[in-house]
Each structure stands twice: as C-alpha cells, then as structure tokens.
Amino acid sequence: MSTSDSRYLRGGPVAQRIIDSVRVAAAEARNEGFPPKLVSITVGDVDAVDVYVRNQRAKAGLAGIDFEERRFPADVTARELEAAIHGMNADPRVTGIIIQRPVPSHIPVKALQSAVHPLKDVEGMHPASIGNIVYNQLDLAPCTAAASVELLKETGLDLKGLEVVVVGHSEIVGKPIAFLLMSEGATVTVCHHMTRSLAVHARRADALFVAVGKPRLIKADMVKPGAAVIDIGINAETLPDGTSRIVGDVDTESVKEVASWITPVPGGVGPITVAILLRNTMVALNRQRELYRASYAVGDQPQGRIAAE
Numbered sequence: 001m002s003t004s005d006s007r008y009l010r011g012g013p014v015a016q017r018i019i020d021s022v023r024v025a026a027a028e029a030r031n032e033g034f035p036p037k038l039v040s041i042t043v044g045d046v047d048a049v050d051v052y053v054r055n056q057r058a059k060a061g062l063a064g065i066d067f068e069e070r071r072f073p074a075d076v077t078a079r080e081l082e083a084a085i086h087g088m089n090a091d092p093r094v095t096g097i098i099i100q101r102p103v104p105s106h107i108p109v110k111a112l113q114s115a116v117h118p119l120k121d122v123e124g125m126h127p128a129s130i131g132n133i134v135y136n137q138l139d140l141a142p143c144t145a146a147a148s149v150e151l152l153k154e155t156g157l158d159l160k161g162l163e164v165v166v167v168g169h170s171e172i173v174g175k176p177i178a179f180l181l182m183s184e185g186a187t188v189t190v191c192h193h194m195t196r197s198l199a200v201h202a203r204r205a206d207a208l209f210v211a212v213g214k215p216r217l218i219k220a221d222m223v224k225p226g227a228a229v230i231d232i233g234i235n236a237e238t239l240p241d242g243t244s245r246i247v248g249d250v251d252t253e254s255v256k257e258v259a260s261w262i263t264p265v266p267g268g269v270g271p272i273t274v275a276i277l278l279r280n281t282m283v284a285l286n287r288q289r290e291l292y293r294a295s296y297a298v299g300d301q302p303q304g305r306i307a308a309e
C-alpha cells in the first residue's frame with residue numbers, strides 16, 4: 001500500500017469539508033452579532049495537547065472562529081481553575097470552553113468538567129451532557145470519538161451489525177466511541193488493560209478502534225484480514241538522530257498489509273478532531289442563540305412579523 005492508496009483513510013479531506021461549512025455558519029453568526037469564540041484551557045505541559053492546541057488555533061483562524069488559549073501552571077489549584085471557568089461561563093463573548101486533558105493528578109477532572117456551563121461545553125463532557133449520547137442525541141459528542149466514527153463511515157461499511165472492537169475505555173475517547181457506534185447499530189466490544197486476550201478480541205473485529213497511548217501496540221497478527229483500523233493514538237517518539245515525530249498505537253507498516261483500510265498518523269483522526277471541535281462550537285453557539293431567542297423573543301424576531309401577529 002503506498003500513501004496514495006485509497007485504503008488509507010485520510011482525515012484531511014473530511015476535515016476540510018467540515019471546516020468549509022463551519023466557515024459559512026461562523027460568518028453568518030458574526031454578521032448577525034454573535035461572533036463565535038473558543039477558549040482552550042491548558043494545565044501544565046503535555047506534548048499531545050500542544051499539537052492539538054496549535055492546530056485548534058490554526059483551523060479556528062481558517063474557519064472564522066476567535067480563539068484564546070489560557071495556560072495555567074501545573075501547580076495551579078482546582079479552586080483557581082474553577083474560578084477562571086466561572087468567569088468564562090459568565091462572559092457573553094465566550095461561546096465554548098475546552099479543558100485539555102490530561103490535567104495534573106491533584107485536579108479532579110470531573111469537578112472541573114462540571115464547572116463548565118453545559119451550553120458552553122463544546123466536547124459534551126459535562127456529566128449532564130455525556131448522557132445525551134446514551135439517548136442517541138449525537139449532534140454534540142466528544143470530538144475525537146465523533147471524528148473516529150466519521151472516518152469509519154468514509155469506508156462505506158454498513159455500521160448496522162458490524163463487529164467493532166474498541167481498545168481503550170477512557171471517558172473522552174473509548175467510552176464515547178462505543179456509545180456512538182451502539183447508536184449506529186454496531187455490535188461493540190470494549191477492551192482495556194484488564195482484557196485477558198486483546199489479540200483474540202481484536203482479530204474478530206471488522207472495524208478496530210485503538211485509543212490507548214502505546215506506540216505499535218496493535219500488530220498485524222491482531223488484525224482480521226480486510227478489517228478497517230482506526231488509529232487514534234498520538235504519541236511523540238524520539239528518533240535516534242534526536243528529532244521527534246508523532247506515531248499512533250498501531251504498527252502501521254505491518255498492519256497495512258492485512259487491513260483493507262487504515263488511518264495514517266499523522267493525517268488520520270487528528271485533523272477531523274479539530275474540525276469537529278469547531279463544528280461543536282457552532283452547535284453550542286446555536287443553542288445559546290435559541291435560549292437567547294426564547295428569553296428575549298421580541299428583540300430577535302423580524303419586527304414586521306410581530307406587528308402582523
């Protein structure tokens with residue numbers, strides 16, 4: 001398989017499609033007096049977060065969404081962070097807030113996520129929001145999970161009844177992927193570090209999602225011939241010459257000889273994740289506008305119609 005092989009599931013074109021439609025919606029909202037703005041909260045230093053935030057800034061610029069990064073030192077207290085988040089909740093100029101994970105272990109991430117107002121929660125990670133995908137409300141799902149499922153759909157495979165195995169069960173990636181796929185009718189198995197034989201499960205999968213954070217965890221002998229392999233891992237690897245590069249969780253070199261579809265890293269799920277974050281920002285904006293309309297209906301209605309009613 002060469003890099004131009006159609007079996008490579010490339011994220012760039014899908015991301016571009018999403019960003020193009022976000023750009024139109026963002027320009028419209030801006031013209032109507034609702035400029036979209038995304039705020040990213042980073043605590044401490046994490047390589048994968050730096051990559052993500054860099055791309056958020058670049059793509060938000062392309063899509064016409066204002067972007068602000070708030071960086072906090074690793075020893076910041078949970079109280080200080082919550083106070084900053086409450087300030088953003090109350091600030092009408094802020095449309096969406098994303099808390100970059102992981103946060104240092106002394107910060108309770110669930111409490112932090114709960115501090116973000118659900119209307120500004122662009123990843124759907126508020127404990128009250130994450131339940132929406134259990135109820136098949138899928139329009140605002142955690143971005144990586146949504147991106148991974150979007151990429152699987154590019155294969156044209158029918159998700160109904162598809163045997164899917166998800167490796168990794170984090171709140172932000174593995175679990176939401178499993179719920180999204182269940183909503184689409186797939187038969188889902190979720191594996192984690194206590195799974196007895198990962199290979200036995202993985203080899204049964206028509207579609208294999210891997211979100212663990214371990215370079216080359218998945219080898220060719222763990223993949224069913226003809227499967228679709230969605231590699232979500234973003235791992236920084238230092239080469240012998242001292243330079244570093246990003247690799248996924250799948251041993252792409254060997255697995256590409258067995259799989260029918262495989263996502264490259266970089267260039268696979270990552271770019272779509274960023275695009276979906278921007279799309280979610282617009283979903284959040286529209287929800288805020290709906291509330292605004294409901295609260296101040298007279299001001300937001302065309303005057304003629306009100307007069308005629």
Ligand SMILES: NC(=O)C1=CN([C@@H]2O[C@H](COP(=O)(O)OP(=O)(O)OC[C@H]3O[C@@H](n4cnc5c(N)ncnc54)[C@H](OP(=O)(O)O)[C@@H]3O)[C@@H](O)[C@H]2O)C=CC1
Nearest residue numbers: 048144168169170173192193211212213232233234270273
């Ligand atoms: N492309 C993108 O857009 C994104 C990429 N990522 C990347 O995806 C990867 C996973 O991220 P995230 O979910 O946040 O990571 P976490 O560390 O939160 O979760 C990793 C998961 O992998 C499981 N696991 C660990 N070791 C094994 C093993 N040997 N076999 C099976 N399962 C195992 C863990 O299980 P247990 O809890 O039981 O130990 C856990 O559920 C990382 O590389 C991250 O950088 C993350 C977000 C977005």
Ligand SMILES: Nc1nc(=O)c2c([nH]1)NC[C@@H]1CN(c3ccc(C(=O)N[C@@H](CCC(=O)O)C(=O)O)cc3)C=[N+]21
Nearest residue numbers: 048049051052055099100101144266267268270271273
């Ligand atoms: N709350 C939260 N949600 C996340 O979704 C989340 C997070 N925290 N913390 C960090 C991880 C990591 N992550 C990435 C997303 C996109 C790229 C990305 O754009 N990658 C491109 C570019 C790579 C490059 O520029 O080198 C690619 O894979 O092609 C990378 C990493 C999201 N994460």
